[in-house]
Amino acid sequence: MARNTVTPSEKQISEQETHDVPGSLARSGNQNNLRNIGLIIEREFKNRVSQRSFKISTAIILILIVIASFIPTIVAYISSVTNSQTKVVVVNNAGTIAGMNNVALEQYFNTALNGATNGQSASSKPAYKITMLTTDSTDNLQKQVKDGTTGVLLVIERTSGQDMQFTYYTNTSSFGDSNQSTVQDVASQLSILDRASRLGLTPTQTSQLFAQPQFSVVNVGQSQNNRSTSDIVAGYILAYAGIILIFMSVYLYGVTVANGVAEEKGSRIMEILVNAATPFQLMAGKIIGIGAAGLAQMTAFVVVGVSALLIQNPIKAALIGNNSAALNLNITGSSITLLLLLLVYFILGFLLYATLFAAMGALVKRQDEVQNAIQPLTWLFMVGYIVSFFGIYNSDATWVKIISYIPFWTPTTMLMRIGTGSATWWEILMTIVIMIISIYVCAIFAARIYRYGVLMYGQKPSMSQLFKIARMN
Amino acid sequence: MGLMVEHVDKSFGQLHVIKDLSMEVKEGSIFGFLGANGAGKTTTMRMILDILRPDSGSITWNGKDMREIPRHNLGYLPEERGLYPKVEVQEQLLFLARLNGLTKTEALAHLDEWLERFEIPQYRKMKVEELSKGNQQKIQFLATILHDPIILIMDEPFSGLDPVNANLLKEAFLEMHRRGKTIIFSTHQLEQVEELCEDVVIIDKGQTIIKGSVREVKRQQGRNVARLKLDNDPEALWLDSLPGVKVTKRRQDYIEMNIPSNLNPNLIVEEALRHGAIISRFELAEPSLTDIFIERVGRTTLQDVSPAIATQAGGMK
Numbered sequence: 001m002a003r004n005t006v007t008p009s010e011k012q013i014s015e016q017e018t019h020d021v022p023g024s025l026a027r028s029g030n031q032n033n034l035r036n037i038g039l040i041i042e043r044e045f046k047n048r049v050s051q052r053s054f055k056i057s058t059a060i061i062l063i064l065i066v067i068a069s070f071i072p073t074i075v076a077y078i079s080s081v082t083n084s085q086t087k088v089v090v091v092n093n094a095g096t097i098a099g100m101n102n103v104a105l106e107q108y109f110n111t112a113l114n115g116a117t118n119g120q121s122a123s124s125k126p127a128y129k130i131t132m133l134t135t136d137s138t139d140n141l142q143k144q145v146k147d148g149t150t151g152v153l154l155v156i157e158r159t160s161g162q163d164m165q166f167t168y169y170t171n172t173s174s175f176g177d178s179n180q181s182t183v184q185d186v187a188s189q190l191s192i193l194d195r196a197s198r199l200g201l202t203p204t205q206t207s208q209l210f211a212q213p214q215f216s217v218v219n220v221g222q223s224q225n226n227r228s229t230s231d232i233v234a235g236y237i238l239a240y241a242g243i244i245l246i247f248m249s250v251y252l253y254g255v256t257v258a259n260g261v262a263e264e265k266g267s268r269i270m271e272i273l274v275n276a277a278t279p280f281q282l283m284a285g286k287i288i289g290i291g292a293a294g295l296a297q298m299t300a301f302v303v304v305g306v307s308a309l310l311i312q313n314p315i316k317a318a319l320i321g322n323n324s325a326a327l328n329l330n331i332t333g334s335s336i337t338l339l340l341l342l343l344v345y346f347i348l349g350f351l352l353y354a355t356l357f358a359a360m361g362a363l364v365k366r367q368d369e370v371q372n373a374i375q376p377l378t379w380l381f382m383v384g385y386i387v388s389f390f391g392i393y394n395s396d397a398t399w400v401k402i403i404s405y406i407p408f409w410t411p412t413t414m415l416m417r418i419g420t421g422s423a424t425w426w427e428i429l430m431t432i433v434i435m436i437i438s439i440y441v442c443a444i445f446a447a448r449i450y451r452y453g454v455l456m457y458g459q460k461p462s463m464s465q466l467f468k469i470a471r472m473n
Numbered sequence: 474m475g476l477m478v479e480h481v482d483k484s485f486g487q488l489h490v491i492k493d494l495s496m497e498v499k500e501g502s503i504f505g506f507l508g509a510n511g512a513g514k515t516t517t518m519r520m521i522l523d524i525l526r527p528d529s530g531s532i533t534w535n536g537k538d539m540r541e542i543p544r545h546n547l548g549y550l551p552e553e554r555g556l557y558p559k560v561e562v563q564e565q566l567l568f569l570a571r572l573n574g575l576t577k578t579e580a581l582a583h584l585d586e587w588l589e590r591f592e593i594p595q596y597r598k599m600k601v602e603e604l605s606k607g608n609q610q611k612i613q614f615l616a617t618i619l620h621d622p623i624i625l626i627m628d629e630p631f632s633g634l635d636p637v638n639a640n641l642l643k644e645a646f647l648e649m650h651r652r653g654k655t656i657i658f659s660t661h662q663l664e665q666v667e668e669l670c671e672d673v674v675i676i677d678k679g680q681t682i683i684k685g686s687v688r689e690v691k692r693q694q695g696r697n698v699a700r701l702k703l704d705n706d707p708e709a710l711w712l713d714s715l716p717g718v719k720v721t722k723r724r725q726d727y728i729e730m731n732i733p734s735n736l737n738p739n740l741i742v743e744e745a746l747r748h749g750a751i752i753s754r755f756e757l758a759e760p761s762l763t764d765i766f767i768e769r770v771g772r773t774t775l776q777d778v779s780p781a782i783a784t785q786a787g788g789m790k
Contacts, residue, residue: 032574036572039568039571039572040572043568047557047560264557267555267556267557267558268551268553268554268555269555269556269557270555271524271549271551271553271555272549272551272555272556272569272616272617273569273572274524275522275524275544275547275549276544276545276569276572276573276620277544277572
């Protein structure tokens with residue numbers, strides 16, 4: 001038998017070597033905690049960003065962001081070049097209206113429909129082209145409306161000394177016709193002017209009659225008094241965007257963590273990994289690595305999105321001209337604070353949920369069971385999300401305040417409260433402290449479940465068993 | 474000293490998996506850990522690795538509790554192979570080696586050496602899922618030993634390997650042995666145990682049933698095996714009436730029988746000649762581990778063993 005392939009001399013050598021073993025055992029303790037976590041973070045991050053699906057989805061979203069930010073400019077450009085003029089034919093069979101003859105009326109309609117500036121820039125045309133006529137037979141004109149050469153036909157009639165009657169002819173269904181309301185507004189204005197003039201008021205008196213009153217708003221709420229209106233609006237918008245962003249990204253990356261754990265379990269590499277690193281190191285490394293990849297992705301979105309918006313004004317100016325309505329992207333001090341807090345709450349929220357997602361991922365047998373296992377967490381997170389939206393117009397309510405202190409709901413709810421200006425600085429500080437403590441507690445809890453779960457391929461434990469596992473060490 | 478497993482008990486809920494299990498693995502030896510499927514081998518290995526904790530009893534390495542042994546001194550090859558399927562060979566082996574305390578340069582040097590030895594340097598940049606099963610197995614073995622552990626624990630390292638690759642792996646075993654590593658492995662191919670191991674333990678239903686050196690285990694059986702071939706009488710039915718002789722197999726090429734160690738084998742030859750037989754083969758042998766295993770672990774597990782053997786036969790094609 002070949003059992004003695006190892007010659008005696010070789011055995012002696014091996015025995016000599018083994019004398020070193022106790023020394024080599026003592027050589028390293030458990031101080032390689034950070035080194036291991038670092039290695040795992042590196043692997044997770046690289047693995048994530050080098051995945052084809054990650055690259056493709058990032059690229060697609062970036063392209064969509066750029067396209068979305070260009071849409072207003074493109075629409076404005078297209079409408080300025082193409083002939084989208086609506087031909088309006090006004091048939092006046094009512095004689096003088098509000099003291100105006102046909103020439104003055106045409107001027108009036110032109111101003112009322114196309115706006116005061118009357119779009120004199122070289123490249124843009126007025127939206128409506130007005131033709132005034134006086135004729136009894138409108139059949140021919142109606143035919144023009146039908147075949148599309150005339151957009152709108154408006155016939156004004158009057159039984160002598162009475163109010164005017166307007167008849168509006170169109171080829172489009174009233175549902176999709178935006179011209180109708182515009183023309184109707186002008187018609188009612190004209191009608192009022194006409195009545196006023198018949199009552200004997202001068203045009204000046206009439207315009208005085210309709211002048212806007214002075215109406216100013218003073219908000220005496222304690223936290224609002226040092227915020228300008230534009231800041232408050234920006235706060236609301238950022239809060240909305242931030243809540244959605246936090247909800248989507250924390251959930252998305254949290255599920256990625258759960259899937260990653262389940263995948264390692266499914267491919268059984270976990271059995272080798274737990275021999276090389278502690279469950280806590282594995283969990284922490286995975287969470288931070290995936291979190292970093294997520295943060296990198298989000299940063300790319302924000303940077304590309306903001307830059308794309310910032311170059312819209314110069315592009316618009318070059319294409320259409322200066323007088324087009326400029327998109328005002330105002331980054332003021334308070335929105336920067338809000339953005340920073342968005343980052344803080346994203347990181348805290350992600351860490352809190354990711355530890356729990358990791359624990360859930362460790363409890364499933366195969367990857368396709370992940371969706372079911374994380375369901376309770378999904379609902380838990382959803383509550384905070386919904387509260388943030390319901391509470392946005394009610395952000396001073398006590399129940400909203402209470403909910404914003406519960407760590408699972410803090411990220412979205414506090415962001416909403418900060419955005420609407422109902423949170424004080426010490427509340428922000430306190431919720432951050434509460435969240436850090438909760439993350440610590442959840443991490444310990446999750447690490448124990450993780451340790452128990454990563455090599456368990458049997459029945460899923462019940463809730464009470466889970467708590468038992470979490471309590472013991 | 475070496476590795477001492479003493480009076481270890483382990484239950485999972487109602488299931489008493491390991492009952493008062495003791496074994497000793499000498500430092501620097503190759504140790505065969507045998508048992509039918511479900512006998513508790515994997516559980517015991519996981520307890521040695523401190524992935525599971527025994528309910529009672531102790532596991533020590535040179536007198537030190539296993540929990541105090543730094544992890545990188547252990548190399549584990551799990552029964553269900555585990556690697557990242559979509560990651561390149563080099564990348565994941567370097568990651569695992571570094572996680573076990575090697576620097577990147579050291580890890581790379583070891584990797585180069587072993588890829589050469591296994592004749593697979595061309596797979597370095599390939600993803601694991603793209604490799605054949607045998608090559609995946611080699612990579613798995615590299616993941617176990619690359620960080621130069623002193624104790625290797627391998628669950629079924631030979632399963633699924635063709636004879637060429639099995640031989641390569643055997644060579645690697647002996648190389649690790651030469652380097653003074655302690656190797657504990659389980660297998661269903663008992664010829665490999667006879668070939669490689671000094672000591673074995675056979676467990677059944679969580680209990681040790683046989684332990685000691687391979688030679689001792691065979692001698693302890695108190696019997697030998699005789700093989701006889703008669704040209705003119707292939708059945709040799711008269712053998713059944715010989716006291717002490719127990720025919721175990723009647724094959725086309727020979728008849729195999731167990732004889733007590735105190736029986737003089739000449740008796741069989743004399744009896745054959747008396748029946749006028751022409752003897753073309755007669756040999757005496759120690760019982761093989763396979764025989765002992767089947768005899769001791771029993772018929773129930775035989776069914777469990779056969780699929781593993783079948784897999785092996787499949788791998789040989």
